Amino acid sequence: MxxxxxxxxxxxxxxxxxxxxxxxxxxxxxxxxxxxxxxxxxxxxxxxxxxxxxTSSSSTKLIHGGLRYLEYYEFSLVRKALQERETLLRSAPHIMWPLRFVMPHDAAMRPAWMIRIGLFLYDHLARREVLPGSTGVNLRQSPLGAPLKAQYTRGFVYSDGWVDDAxxxxxxxxxxxxxxxxxxxxxxxxxxxxxxxxxxxxxxxxxxxxxxxxxxxxxxxxxxxxxxxxxxxxxxxxxxxxxxxLRLVKGSHIVVRRAYEHDHAYIFQNPDKRIIFAIPYENDFTLIGTTDVELPADALAGFGKAQIEEKEVAYLCEQASRYFAKPLTLADVVWTYAGVRPLLDDASGDPSAVTxxxxxxxxxxxxxxxxxxxxxxxxxxxxxxxxxxxxxxxxxxxxxxxxxxxAYLPGGDLREWIGAPKRPDTDFQRLLTALGQRHAWLPPALAHRLARAYGGRIGRVLGGAENLSDLGPEIAPGLHEAELLYLVREEWAQSADDVLWRRSKLGLHYSDAQRAAVQDWFRQQALPTPPDNNNMQRDRSWS
Incomplete structure (x- = not known):
């Protein structure tokens, strides 16, 4: 230390x-x-x-083929993306995992036959070994329908993946x-x-x-x-x-307290022919996005960061409330973020249609x-x-x-902990079991977070620690000095922002005082202080 x-x-x-x-x-x-x-x-x-x-920390955080791109006849793009899903899942099962999506059927949006054809293509454009195929679901007889309005009686379920993008x-x-x-x-x-x-x-x-x-x-x-x-x-x-x-198209997201209890995500069709996702996020929250707002070419001059607008927050709340039985309001939003997609200008009039x-x-x-x-x-x-x-x-x-x-990405090779890999969707659970056996002193929540972040490299964070006190002072709940030193030494972290919003999402779970404690730790380390450009207040500037 x-x-x-x-x-x-x-x-x-x-x-x-x-x-x-x-x-x-x-x-x-x-x-x-x-x-x-x-x-x-x-x-x-x-x-x-x-x-x-x-942009790369401001995505919807999905490893997906892009089901909606089939409507724009982007078959080559969808196939290429579908082929990559399981390749990526195998390379880093600690930061990527399979996720099932529920699409409630709204006959006013797209007919059921069109959705079935799209999902058939989605299932068969590329080979699948880990991800299950699509199926229909009776929402009135399934827990998947419990958070939704009673008018949504049937739906479809299909597979994609989740990733910690940063x-x-x-x-x-x-x-x-x-x-x-x-x-x-x-x-x-x-x-x-x-x-x-x-x-x-x-x-x-x-x-x-x-x-x-x-x-x-x-x-x-x-x-x-x-x-x-x-x-x-x-x-x-x-x-x-x-x-x-390039066409700069802003995509904004909101985060609300957990809107439902199960582990599936939702894909909602909107009257403007766009879609939004509602995704389980950081255990306690639901992530909802995204928008498509075209920006002027000079919008990011000086490496500026995109910011959400109040009308985007209202749009996402309104569209999610078309489906959820409990409406969402601006008061439910606990965090927001926005990123800018650099899309190649293909002369499409609608930003959502740009390739x-x-x-x-x-x-x-x-x-x-x-x-x-x-x-x-x-x-x-x-x-x-x-x-x-x-x-x-x-x-x-x-x-x-x-x-x-x-090839594995760093931390994705779990063989030191679990032996021969089997399936990326179950290997992570085997890692947790092995971690609990070797380091029984780690609190389960901390063990889970560290395993998710560092995978097979978790030993580099723990070092020779034999008990919790060996990890040094607890700077904020569940964040010990040993991990901060590792992030500075190995992962280019130079500020509280870097740690709380990119190397992790601990900032979402912490209070103002707890985030300030991490900032104070960095101030005491004689490091240059980069501008704080992703704090909670800035991202809530619309409120």
Whole structure:
């Protein structure tokens, strides 16, 4: 417990040269850095904020094919996403797990035959080994109908998956670092100049400015991908590097106290032809989202963070109340968050209809290789990263074999605890059993939370602890100094925000005083204090 957080934070400057410089530490940037490093490329990643500080921690937190995209004939996207579901579930069963969804039938929205056809396609567009298929349900005779209004008498149940989105980004970053990548948060690429055979990039971070020479550059800046090329990337020639346009579409979510008792999620059809989800969240809550609100191109200038509007809160409450027997009001909302999806502009008039598929745009004529990532969704990040690494290798003239499809993410390999894996949906329960046997002194709730967060790497957090006091002072309920030191040392945590809202969601469970205690701990560690841009008050600014 004597490790210095300040020393852990200081780290090292980026190397002076590398094969690939990745701009952006969201899910796509972290996934690409991981894939490239695993193929033996030297990689530097620069993230202007914290990992998953924006879009990648603000999703609906689903690993799903996108049932509604079938209506827009996005069969290729849906199939690709469906193929990825079980691959991802196997890679990290501690932060991802199967989830069953209930769709109450509203004949005014879509006819039953259309839903049955859609679910048949959803069941059969990709192979399933873990996730059960769809079925009908009599809501009047099932607990699944208990929270709903009496008019909803029949429905459909199908499978998708749940993911802790922010930790998914962290796991990719950890794996990239384990494989040799140099990753830097709070570090901005202020200029990148393209030469004939390399890029010269100026990075500005907590330690000052550094110059990195990279053979190739990957633009994975998410909502800032277009503006990065227009404002910071330069070419020795006069060609335009930004050839695509993004549509920034805000998706907002609300969190209310637990609205029902069972463990299924709901998918509700709305009169505007959109859908919203109601999902069990953090044991005590229900997560409801999302909206689709188009934003102007400069909405996120200066790495600003999207904020929910009162009309979005009202919309989500109103649509959920069309189905739930107990109406939801603004007073029921305990937390909100909003993220901006960087969707490739395909000239669709309706933001909900804009494709969620991704486009990888290679640019190697007349200079060092550039690859820009346009669009994408969290479910297909691994395939996107694999395709991107293939392209980078091709542009560098050295194609190397893909490897991530059968690989674990950090903490996903539970064999040290449970022996041979069986099914990702049951292996986590086996981990809990083994953890209870080895560390019977851990309170069950704490053991469960730590296992969910760290999986097979939980021993790195516990260290040699033999009792609760060995974990150091309890800074806030269930959060001990040993875990905070681990997060600073191993997971780039530099503020209470990083811990309470991204490395965990403990901030949702804590009072103002308890969150302040975590802030005070960080203030005492001689760490630079990043701006507090995700606190409860800010996210409730509409109220």
């Amino acid at each position: 004597t490790a210095s957080p300040a020393a852990a934070f200081e780290g090292s400057a980026p190397p002076a040269s590398c094969d690939v410089l990745v701009v952006g530490g969201g899910i796509n940037g972290a996934g690409i850095a991981r894939d490239l490093a695993g193929r033996g490329w030297s990689v530097v990643l620069a993230e202007a904020s914290d990992f998953a500080a924006h 930790r998914l980004v962290l796991l990719n970053a950890l794996d990239a670092r384990d494989k040799g990548a140099s990753l830097h948060t709070r570090t901005t690429v202020v200029a990148a100049r393209r030469q004939a055979d390399h890029w010269l990039a100026t990075l500005r971070g907590p330690q000052g400015e550094f110059t990195v020479r990279a053979r190739a550059l990957v633009n994975a800046a998410g909502p800032w991908a277009e503006s990065f090329l227009r404002e910071h990337a330069q070419s020795a020639k006069t060609e335009a590097l930004a050839t695509k346009s 969620r598929d991704y486009l990888l745009e290679p640019h190697s004529d007349g200079g060092a290789p550039l690859l820009s990532v346009w669009g994408g969704k969290i479910t297909t990040f691994r395939k996107l990263a694999e395709d991107a690494a293939d392209m980078v290798g091709g542009m560098l003239g050295d194609r190397r074999a893909a490897w991530t499809e059968s």
